[in-house]
Amino acid sequence: MPVAFRDYYEVLGVPRGASDEEIRSAYRKLARTYHPDVNKEPGAEERFKEISEAYEVLRDPENRKRYDRLGANWKAGEDVSGAEGFGGFGRGQGDFGDVHVQFGDGNGFSDFFENLFGGSGRRAGGFEGFSVRGGDQEATLEISLEEAARGGHRKISFGDGRDYEVDIPAGVRDGQRIRLAGEGGRGAGGGPAGDLFLRVRVKPDRRFLLEGRDLFVELPVTPWEAALGATVEVPTLDGTVKLKVPAGSSSGRRLRLKGEGMPGPGKQKGDLFATVQIVVPKKLGKRERELFEQLAEASKFDPREGRR
Amino acid sequence: MTPGTAIVLTDAAALARKTGLHPDLVRRLIRSGAVDPFAWDAAPRLARLVRLRHDLGLNYAGAVLACDLLAHIDELEARLSRLEAGAMRRARPTVSIR
Numbered sequence: 163m164p165v166a167f168r169d170y171y172e173v174l175g176v177p178r179g180a181s182d183e184e185i186r187s188a189y190r191k192l193a194r195t196y197h198p199d200v201n202k203e204p205g206a207e208e209r210f211k212e213i214s215e216a217y218e219v220l221r222d223p224e225n226r227k228r229y230d231r232l233g234a235n236w237k238a239g240e241d242v243s244g245a246e247g248f249g250g251f252g253r254g255q256g257d258f259g260d261v262h263v264q265f266g267d268g269n270g271f272s273d274f275f276e277n278l279f280g281g282s283g284r285r286a287g288g289f290e291g292f293s294v295r296g297g298d299q300e301a302t303l304e305i306s307l308e309e310a311a312r313g314g315h316r317k318i319s320f321g322d323g324r325d326y327e328v329d330i331p332a333g334v335r336d337g338q339r340i341r342l343a344g345e346g347g348r349g350a351g352g353g354p355a356g357d358l359f360l361r362v363r364v365k366p367d368r369r370f371l372l373e374g375r376d377l378f379v380e381l382p383v384t385p386w387e388a389a390l391g392a393t394v395e396v397p398t399l400d401g402t403v404k405l406k407v408p409a410g411s412s413s414g415r416r417l418r419l420k421g422e423g424m425p426g427p428g429k430q431k432g433d434l435f436a437t438v439q440i441v442v443p444k445k446l447g448k449r450e451r452e453l454f455e456q457l458a459e460a461s462k463f464d465p466r467e468g469r470r
Numbered sequence: 471m472t473p474g475t476a477i478v479l480t481d482a483a484a485l486a487r488k489t490g491l492h493p494d495l496v497r498r499l500i501r502s503g504a505v506d507p508f509a510w511d512a513a514p515r516l517a518r519l520v521r522l523r524h525d526l527g528l529n530y531a532g533a534v535l536a537c538d539l540l541a542h543i544d545e546l547e548a549r550l551s552r553l554e555a556g557a558m559r560r561a562r563p564t565v566s567i568r
Contacts, residue, residue, distance in 0.1 A: 193526050199518050199540065214525070294524070295490045295517040336555065350521070353490030356514070363555070 164241035168274045170216035170229065172238060178230070182221070189217040198347050199297050204321050207299075207347060215271045225279060232278075242274065293351030303328070303340065303360040307367040310334050311399045311424050318360070328360060333425040336364040336372070369397055375424045375432025381417070382441045383407055396436050398422045405436060413440045481507040488513040491520060504534045515541070 171178050174188045195201060196210040219225045236242060303318065313332030319325045328340060339359040346356030364372060371378040381396060391409030395402045396419065405417060415438040423432025446454065482500055485507060486493040496516065500507050505516050515537055523533040 190527060197522070197525055199521055200536075210525075293490045293492075294520045295488065295513070297518060297521065298514055337552065349490055350524070351490075353517075356517070 165273050165277050167232075167236040167238060167240045167242040168212075168215070168272055169236065169238040170219050173212050173216040174220065176220075180220075182223075185217070185220045189213060189221070193217075198299070202300065204301075208322055211271070215275050218271070219275070219279070229278065293353040294349060295353045296347030296349040296356035298356040298359060299346040300339070300359045300361055302363050303330075304363045304365055305330060305334075306365055307370055307372060308399065310336075310362070310364045330362075333375075333427060334362050335375075335424075336362060338362050370399075372424065375426050375430070377423045377432065377434045379434065379436050380439050381405070381407070381436040382439050383411070385440055385442060388412065388438060388440045396434070398434055399424075407438065411438045413438055485513055485516060489517045489520070491516065495520075499530070502530065504530060511541070 171180070174180075174185060174192065176184055176188045180188070192213045193210065196206045196213060198207040198210055201210075219229050232242065301318075301320070303316070305316070309316075309330055311332065313330050313334065316328045316330055317325065318328055324345070326342060326345070328342070330340070334340070339361050342358040342360070344355045345358035349355050369379055377399070379397060381394065383392065383394060387394065387407060388411050389409065391407055391411075393404050393406050396405045398419070399422070403419060403422065405419065407417065411417075417436045417438065419434040419436065421431040422434035425431050443450065482497045483493055485491075485500075485505075486496045489496065499505055499516060499519070504519060505512050509515070518540070519530070519533045519537050522528055522536050523530060526533075526536075528536060
């Protein structure tokens with residue numbers, strides 16, 4: 163089985179002749195940057211694992227010597243399985259063959275590490291019986307307004323190979339978190355894994371504005387529909403409904419459609435508000451112009467009355 | 471034993487279970503004031519504290535400070551993202567009418 167070589171010096175960014183102090187200080191610096199508790203970027207945990215593995219080997223004079231014996235000519239990723247001094251350690255050490263199972267702390271060190279050191283290179287942690295729960299992780303899940311309203315399934319892939327099928331509950335709200343128990347950071351020393359939280363972001367919709375559970379939509383009407391009243395179609399989450407615009411509706415008037423907003427927990431539902439917006443034609447036909455001119459002659463209506 | 475002590479002990483056991491830490495260590499950290507056992511985030515905070523100490527070589531005082539600062543950053547980031555989401559909605563023009 164091919165095993166990819168890992169350049170631990172390169173991982174820590176130190177020369178092969180680095181002193182213990184230089185190695186420790188390089189590790190500390192990188193660990194502070196990539197520690198999954200500190201850095202929430204995707205990939206930070208993977209990077210931290212690499213750094214920890216490199217430090218695990220180079221911090222210990224025995225392990226470092228064993229690693230150095232492989233030689234300096236390997237490049238990261240090269241198949242090292244046939245190399246002299248490789249694979250003969252660790253696994254085959256009789257009594258110690260199973261030790262790493264007990265110490266196995268779920269850190270997921272590389273095949274390279276496991277082949278070179280088996281269980282024997284691994285320390286049990288800072289002190290006897292060290293174990294701790296892994297950290298919680300959070301990612302953002304962008305969904306459309308329709309998905310938020312109806313709920314549904316969503317496949318999510320992370321760069322590190324984790325794939326999930328997530329149930330989006332109907333009526334989920336912007337900012338709410340969906341919890342995937344035990345899918346967060348790995349625990350150490352047999353500690354339980356943390357949780358993965360998906361924070362829901364409802365994408366702004368082309369038509370609807372969402373406020374709490376209520377939806378707002380613009381309702382364009384003609385001047386005569388607004389003046390005389392009319393029944394017009396209004397888009398809803400599920401299609402359209404007919405809405406009666408009362409005679410004498412000016413722009414900005416809000417018409418409420420009860421229960422046509424976002425579904426909530428249980429039977430509560432938000433409302434849909436249609437805001438009347440009077441629209442005039444950009445260009446008038448001959449006949450239209452005549453009629454508007456007649457209307458202008460005949461009408462005494464002055465919306466600016468009382469302002470002067 | 472006063473009733474108060476009993477509550478703390480029970481809580482330490484529950485926290486130890488949730489965090490995977492040894493109960494003695496949990497009790498010691500509660501006594502030292504590193505974590506409030508009744509806080510809603512006691513378990514994740516405790517686990518983070520021990521991870522930071524173990525992985526970054528911090529002492530407990532440093533790890534407590536780091537936990538406080540990280541919690542504060544989480545809070546600020548959450549607030550910022552709420553504000554940004556709100557601003558985005560307000561800035562968005564209403565449906566254009568053609």
